[in-house]
Amino acid sequence: MTSIPITDPDDARVAPYRAVRERDVVGRGERFVAEGEVVLRLLIEGGRGAPSAHAPESLLIAENRLDALGDLLTKLPPEIPVYAAGQVVMDAVVGFHIHRGVLAIARRAQPETAAELLARLPAKALVVALVGVANHDNVGGIFRNAAAFGADAVLLDETSCDPLYRKAIRVSVGASLVLPFARGGSGHALLDALAAGGFRTLALSPAGTHDIAAVPPAPRTALLLGAEGPGLPADLMARTTTARVPMATGFDSLNVATTSGIALYELTCATP
Amino acid sequence: MTSIPITDPDDARVAPYRAVRERDVVGRGERFVAEGEVVLRLLIEGGRGAPSAHAPESLLIAENRLDALGDLLTKLPPEIPVYAAGQVVMDAVVGFHIHRGVLAIARRAQPETAAELLARLPAKALVVALVGVANHDNVGGIFRNAAAFGADAVLLDETSCDPLYRKAIRVSVGASLVLPFARGGSGHALLDALAAGGFRTLALSPAGTHDIAAVPPAPRTALLLGAEGPGLPADLMARTTTARVPMATGFDSLNVATTSGIALYELTCATP
Numbered sequence: 001m002t003s004i005p006i007t008d009p010d011d012a013r014v015a016p017y018r019a020v021r022e023r024d025v026v027g028r029g030e031r032f033v034a035e036g037e038v039v040l041r042l043l044i045e046g047g048r049g050a051p052s053a054h055a056p057e058s059l060l061i062a063e064n065r066l067d068a069l070g071d072l073l074t075k076l077p078p079e080i081p082v083y084a085a086g087q088v089v090m091d092a093v094v095g096f097h098i099h100r101g102v103l104a105i106a107r108r109a110q111p112e113t114a115a116e117l118l119a120r121l122p123a124k125a126l127v128v129a130l131v132g133v134a135n136h137d138n139v140g141g142i143f144r145n146a147a148a149f150g151a152d153a154v155l156l157d158e159t160s161c162d163p164l165y166r167k168a169i170r171v172s173v174g175a176s177l178v179l180p181f182a183r184g185g186s187g188h189a190l191l192d193a194l195a196a197g198g199f200r201t202l203a204l205s206p207a208g209t210h211d212i213a214a215v216p217p218a219p220r221t222a223l224l225l226g227a228e229g230p231g232l233p234a235d236l237m238a239r240t241t242t243a244r245v246p247m248a249t250g251f252d253s254l255n256v257a258t259t260s261g262i263a264l265y266e267l268t269c270a271t272p
Numbered sequence: 273m274t275s276i277p278i279t280d281p282d283d284a285r286v287a288p289y290r291a292v293r294e295r296d297v298v299g300r301g302e303r304f305v306a307e308g309e310v311v312l313r314l315l316i317e318g319g320r321g322a323p324s325a326h327a328p329e330s331l332l333i334a335e336n337r338l339d340a341l342g343d344l345l346t347k348l349p350p351e352i353p354v355y356a357a358g359q360v361v362m363d364a365v366v367g368f369h370i371h372r373g374v375l376a377i378a379r380r381a382q383p384e385t386a387a388e389l390l391a392r393l394p395a396k397a398l399v400v401a402l403v404g405v406a407n408h409d410n411v412g413g414i415f416r417n418a419a420a421f422g423a424d425a426v427l428l429d430e431t432s433c434d435p436l437y438r439k440a441i442r443v444s445v446g447a448s449l450v451l452p453f454a455r456g457g458s459g460h461a462l463l464d465a466l467a468a469g470g471f472r473t474l475a476l477s478p479a480g481t482h483d484i485a486a487v488p489p490a491p492r493t494a495l496l497l498g499a500e501g502p503g504l505p506a507d508l509m510a511r512t513t514t515a516r517v518p519m520a521t522g523f524d525s526l527n528v529a530t531t532s533g534i535a536l537y538e539l540t541c542a543t544p
Contacts, residue, residue: 048520137409141527141530144525144526144527144530145526145530147520147525148519148520148525148526149519149520150519150520173525213541245537245541246541247420247421247422247541248320248419248420248421248422248540253416253419253420253445254416254417254420254533255413255416255529255533257527257530258413258416258417258529258530258533261526261527261530261533261534262533262534262537265517265534265537265538266537268520269485269517269518269519
């Protein structure tokens, strides 16, 4: 691997890295920005026993990070350019201070539908389904929890945010690069696909009927979560089994990502 | 309640509201900034069956929010000034757009030591103790979870962040205003105070010895959490019972606030 020195912030070869703060995805959504060594490692090496479905197109690395990343960079296909710049030039290209000194542009995997994704999961599977979760921190946190508890995939309706937004990737600690997901369609379409795939869908809500610890297990389970504040629409709740995380009275408020972590923990780890 | 109109951003009466983005606390740390209706309500009315320990000194409200907040404002002591400004003037005072249109300056309660706080808790008590948790989002999220699961108090060492920082209050959804806390001293001093108070301290770490679900209950329990990344110092772990949240192999990474939520859930709610 030979890096390509960049000394001019206006160099056309690093144009995709320009103003990434303002742009969450790059190039009409086919490409995305990954930052930091942990995320870059997942992008190149994959994780959870599977290669990353997304392909790096180029890297922009601070000169003083090149040596430390040497072992990883040798695993890149030789046709992938590695641009190296001093911190000042790098910050000038990107538009703010990249203190991690590691950026990549990657091309996203061919999208698949919820039905296609569910069809390739094992007979015993756990899926997280999101409706209206538009907050990047929450989507990133939910991916991180889904990976930590071994969920098989994440489904998102069209109003939930793209898990490959820069901040969502970062908060997920790269989980959104290695956990299969499908995004699109309405909440009802997600429930249709889950039902067709033989999934029992469990909608989480403070108003849920069952204590999350008291829901009988099913071989294929989907956890359905909505946005904080509005929560899940009533017509979606009506189509599912509903469950709640029990809380102290007077302050029954949990963040949706935390709720996902507790529910995944309960379904996968808690002693029966 | 009569509001006091403010038409000049340089009006000396609203000087404490100037440039709050850059200042997390106001006036050498004796005062803090609260924002949003939910937080203001907790500040004035208290929560969890207890009054807020902190006293509002003044309010700055967007004119178009005054009517909706009328019932709450009548509960203010009459000597507390309520400044009302148009959105443009309000934004000019504060230095950025306050889309919630609700700010307050409050004086913090007289601080107490960990020992003083523990001494006034009931015989059966659950406490969260933080060492080196300097991230405002994480401290806020931990307070939110502690309140949701009915913990009695939070202890923080001197290197953890102030729970009354603006962002920590916001992320806690006001829990840091109503949940008693004590901050200061070293991690060892916290453990000393907990031991003297008869608490069994349970340190959470991916390297913990016991599964969190398998720890026998104790009447007074403290959950000890460290910063993500470095985790808890080994010399503190050596003084405690250590526990872990079991996770899938290959991605054993949970956010510290999520970890607190799962552990609090397991200790307070999970079926035995």
